[in-house]
Amino acid sequence: MRFDIITVLPSLLESPFAHSILQRAQKKGISEIHVHNLRDYAINKQKSVDDYPYGGGSGMVMQIEPFALCIEKLQSERDYDEIIYMTPDGTTLNQEIANDLSTKKNIIILCGHYKGIDQRIRDIFVTKEISIGDYVLSGGELPAAIVVDAIVRLIPGVLSDETSALSDSFQDGLLDAPIYTRPAEWRGHRVPDILLSGNEAKINEWRDEQQLARTRERRPDLLND
């Protein structure tokens, strides 16, 4: 699976993909992440990619031409399944969206800055608009990294134990059960006896109950859905 991320801050996206699971996925050739500097497509000598908003108002707006040039260059090289714009007014990311995107082959992600991007980019090129939550960040780079992480870990072969992505919180619409590791007792705090019993059926039953109880307590909205 290939991601092309278009940004004015490429260095901000170096670290998130250079560690752990995301790094391993690239080394195994399962995912490719290409970061493009929007300023390379600027149409003026100053390499600026933003301008004042028509109609006045505060903040700068990212221009259509640099994004169009970069997107069209990529599209001339391969077909893309989605062009995603990271924006607080998009659809809120959830596991279902991540699952769906993990089945795609090539995805472009646009990172906005300042006041946002010219609406015509959204109208003409963008196929999906995604928010990572109801708060505003200073740019779309960190949200883009979150979207890529949520997708890549779902691609078969990325996680060593493939079932572990399936047992994530949210995959079955419920939060995860509590988990423990050694020691069985730490400063008087004991791991629940059931987990030490070796009785797999009982353990699964306990985990199901815990998942339900935790979801009911913390995210009753998931049960209503």
Ligand code: ADE
């Ligand atoms: N850009 C700024 N804030 C954002 C958010 N919450 N989600 C996605 N992109 C953003």
